[in-house]
Amino acid sequence: MPDFRNATLALFLLLASSVTTHAAEPLPEAIAAPGQTVVVTLHAEGAQVYECKAGADGKAIWSFREPIATLLADGKTVGRHYAGPNWEHSDGSAVAAKVAGNAPGATANDIPWLKLEVTSRRGSGVLAEATTVQRINTKGGKRDGACETVGSFLNVPYSADYVFLRKP
Structure with missing residues (x-):
């Protein structure tokens, strides 16, 4: 039995070390927010x-009008995103923001990744401290042309x- 425990421990440590050595790709400089702390994703x-x-x-051409989206955390609806751009959380907190930077999406059909600076906030919930919003990992959403x-x-x-x- 000790050999099994040692092998299990060795496998666990090997897997744990491989997870920590494969850090996420850095964000493009145009949307990075160095020194800021994640409030929620x-x-x-x-x-x-x-x-x-x-x-x-x-x-006649397609012109962007507005986003309409459901915000999810752990697969559960926790808010909505709509024109402004605005984000509202079910705890009553909300922010509005303006674009401060962008980077291309992964494919031609993906809307760009964005860095947005918060311009107003309300409520005292999870979004109340946010100063910056990043839109990343976009899939779809793009329409150009006639x-x-x-x-x-x-x-x-x-x-x-x-x-x-949020900024420190």
Whole structure:
């Protein structure tokens, strides 16, 4: 039995050391927030909403209008994300922010990764201390190019992780 325990312990230590040596890829410099502390990371599932508008040349093109997404933690709904951009948590806290930096998504169909600076907040819950929001790990959500009917709307499904950070 001792050999089994030693082998199990050795395997556990080997796995633990391999986990710590494979750190996550660093974020692109344009969206990095060095020195800031993570408050919470929430996953979003929803859509990027586009509207068909006349472009500068008079041709109809898709124009980004707003996000509509559910915020999830451990697979449970904990809030929503919508135009502004705004994020509301079910504990009553909320933040609005403006874009401060961006980096391309992994594929041509993925919306960009963003760094956003919080411009206003309300409530005293989990989002109350956030000063920066990063949108990372985006999948889908991008629509460019021509459209047919000015005034029509298109919902393009997307997912992303939103990392809420605070300055020291």
